[in-house]
Amino acid sequence: MxxxxxxxxxxxxxxxxxxxxxxxxxxxxxxxxxxxxxxxxxxxxxxxxxxxxxxxxxxxxxxxxxxxxxxxxxxxxxxxxxxxxxxxxxxxxxxxxxxxxxxxxxxxxxxxxxxxxESEEVLARVRIHLQIQQLTKKQQQWNQELEQKLAEHINVLQKTQVQLVQQEKFAAMGQLIAGVAHEINNPITCIVNNIPPAYEYVKNLIAVIQLYQQYYSQPVPEIQTALEELDIEFASDDLFKLLNSMKLSSERIQDISVSLRNFYRSDISTKIAVNLHECLDSTLLILRHRLKALGDRPAIEVLKEYGELPKIYCYPGLLNQVFMNLIANAIDAVEEVQHPQIRIFTQVIGSQVLITIADNGVGMTEEMTHKLFQPLFTTKPFGKGTGLGLSIARQIIDEKHHGQLKVSSEYGKGSEFIIFLPLS
Incomplete structure (x- = not known):
């Protein structure tokens, strides 16, 4: 009082x-x-x-x-x-x-x-306004402290919400991908395993046909007509090409299946030693369909400048999610560029691994880069982005791996995302 x-x-x-x-x-x-x-x-x-x-x-x-x-x-x-x-x-x-x-x-x-x-009046008025001034300053200080605490609580709440969304989204996606990969794996394994013996059977059958042609050069008219209609020499050559093409395609499907299982390794709750280049390559393989030419847009050129990296202890599923988000964003950024290009660079610097993912897209303003990692902020048109991807990516790098995720961008000159991960 x-x-x-x-x-x-x-x-x-x-x-x-x-x-x-x-x-x-x-x-x-x-x-x-x-x-x-x-x-x-x-x-x-x-x-x-x-x-x-x-x-x-x-x-x-x-x-x-x-x-x-x-x-x-x-x-x-x-x-x-x-x-x-x-x-x-x-x-x-x-x-x-x-x-x-x-x-x-x-x-x-x-x-x-x-x-x-009147001295009493002067003192009374002076004292009351000095007291009001003191109370006003205290109130301002309390308001500032309250605003700061409120901002801290909101920040914690946003981080918690982002983590929950990330966990739920990643778990659901992991289960879906694991189920699809499992369903694909059985039939594609059957195809891959059966192509080599089928190749040998065809090879042997064609060899037998060639022996018949060698020792029975004048077959009956009916067989001769069938051979001419079939064009046995062309069919023999083309059949081997078809089998080789099927072999390559089935192996590619198998690689994609393995990449999907490795990409969403949500079952790993502890850090394991991982080859980061394999993680990046798996991500590029999954996004390969988006790198191809589309309409008037030419194919996106990917420059891989990989340095010598040791294996790094990390959560591979979470780290793959970061790579997927950054590379997918880079693809979005170069959609309107005449010669679209994405550059992935890796290097060991001291006790850290440096990974940069750069594009030659439209870039961002300084104001946009300051807000980029805030939850729910997005530079994409309405309906094309949730505003959670980069916020989740920063949490994965900063909090889960004790690294750093930064961005460098200039409007009209592209963007570069920089990841630092500790070696130990």
Whole structure:
């Protein structure tokens, strides 16, 4: 509880008046109440004092009638300056000068002191406004602390929401991909395993046909007609080409199946040693269909500049998710580029591994890069992005792997995402 007559330690009080008698009386009243004061004899010197002094007064007592700029103009300038705007101003006016009182209050003054001075009235008005000033500062401080705590809680809540979305999305996707990969694996394994013996059977059958042609060069007319219609030599050559093509295609499907299983390794709850280049290659294999030419857009060129990297202990499924997000974003960024290009660079730097994924797309403004990793912020058109991908990616790199994920971009000159991962 505030006690009206208790001493107040609120800095000094600035008295501005050109009348020596008024200055003397006010100084005596305030000094007797243990209040520190400073004096200015006109508005200009008061403003100069405030501009030169690093310490601002807790309160200003300002006379209305002064030579040069009067009290009203001085108050107006004080309230126009953001540095002195909050300093409470008390005007000194004649007891019957109602017009001056109203004008002073409209300019931002908090109160007025009537002339001739009554010491108890002066002290009461000064003390109450010093107390109000103290309470205002405390309230501002409490508000700032409250805003900071609220921002911290919101940040924690957003991170928690992003983690929950990430876990649910990744688990669901992992189960789906694992199921599809499992269903593909059995029939494709059967095809891959059966192609070599089928190749041998065809080879042997063609060899037998060639023996017949060698020793029975004049077959019966019916067989001769069938051989001519079949064009046995062309069919023999083309059949081997078809088998080779089937072999390559089935092996590619098998590679994709393995890549999908490796990509979504959601069952791994501890870090394991992983070849990062294999992770990047698996991601590129899965996104291969998006790298091909599409309509007027040419095929996207991928430049792989891999350095010598040791295996790194990490969560491979989560790290693959980061690579997928960054490369998919790079593909989106170069959709309108005449010669689209994505560059992936890896290198060991000291005790860290550097991975950069750069594109020659449209780039981003500085304002966009500052917001890029915030949850729900997206640069993509409505309906094409959730705004969670990069936020989740940063959490995976920073919190799960104790690394760093940064972005460097300039509008019109492309973007580069930079990942640092610790070796140990």
């Amino acid at each position: 505030l006690i009206p007559n208790s001493p107040i330690n609120s800095g000094f009080i600035l008295i501005v008046d050109d009348n020596p008698t008024n200055l003397s009386v006010l100084a005596q009243i305030l000094n007797q109440a243990d209040l520190s004061i400073r004096i200015a004899t006109d508005g200009e010197s008061a403003l100069e004092l405030l501009a030169e002094d690093h310490e601002l007064p807790a309160l200003i007592i300002l006379d209305v009638q002064m030579p040069g700029i009067d009290g009203f103009e001085t108050c107006y300038r004080l309230k126009s300056n953001p540095i002195t705007y909050d300093i409470p101003v008390i005007f000194m006016t004649a007891a019957s000068d109602v017009t001056s009182k109203v004008k002073g209050l409209s300019l931002g003054a908090v109160d007025y002191i009537t002339k001739p001075f």
